[in-house]
Amino acid sequence: MVVSVTIFPFPIGFTSNLEDGYRSINLIPLKSIVFNSRQIGTAYAGDVLFMISILIKNVGGNILLFMPLGFLAPLVWSKFRQFKNSMAAGFIGSISIELLQLLEYLFGGMDRITDIDDVIFNVIGCMIGFFIYKMILRVVDTGSPLKRPKGSLTIEEIGELKGSCEKLEDVCVFICE
Template sequence: MVLLNGSLALAAGVVLYVLARGLYVLIHRDNVKWVKEGLQIVFVIYLLMVVSVTLFPLALWIEPDLKALKYAVNLVPLISIFHDISQIGIAYGGDSVFMMKLILRNVGGNVLMFVPLGILAPMLWPEFRRLKPILLLGVLMSIGIEFLQFFELLVSSEMGRTVDIDDVICNTAGAILGYILYRLITALANKYRIKSLQQLFIGG
């Protein structure tokens, strides 16, 4: 078995992007918008972090167990969340606090992971400054991650990967929450004429 580390993939991705984008900036330096360049670097690092968390470590050369697929795939909305809630006071020797922390970490982590998407996408691209495009982006990106995780399950079922519709729901909720935060910040920036925030969130 060979494991590809997520941190290594993250570092390699950042280096490759900086080199490629740096070359572009050198060639087109007269037309560079530095605020937008900075935001793009942040966005790329964010995407690479999501990939490193959701798809790594990547296992190679492991014999797949196709029978385990039925236990690792959930297509019924909210059932896994409600199941975990029902286990409070039962699982882990009746340790309710630990189980609640586990639920908060799983659900909250999936929500928070997509909050930056709902903030950064409209900062970079005007077409994402409406709710519907952000909603669609969040759904498609989350489904894409789940599809890749399903592919990993087909290749190797020993890494504890799961494919869960609840992850898509939580991820999408996170993107919407991020978009709401974006709208609140831009509204405050416009109301109080905070030029630095206006440039960053609207004119970047």
């Protein structure tokens, strides 16, 4: 899904040439969002709902696109259980997509827009996904969103104990089964 939306999207009818490059590359944070917000009520024959839907699709789409990364990466790889590592993965992934879109534009592919706003909202999506992961982990670990009872084990601690059960069979029989 990510590849189809970001690298091989359907063309909208724009042509690609270097003279129009200033419209295809945005390195100023939130510039396109502010510009599109100012167009509400004037662009597209004053169709307010259409302009709002464009903004929601742009911002919401970029956020939703990277939420699964923020949620799934910590589940699959332990090094992404740290906030900074998950955000680095989101940032690197988003920058990679934007650079590929820039290369597509420069080498005559479909007209692509390289926008720093996409990177910002992708990382926000990754952040939201990570926080959802943490909230679900807290609920699973404790059975409620409240603080974990003193002396209880987390999922990670139980996993570590399972690995050491061969040495501590008497202590771990209950936990391992």
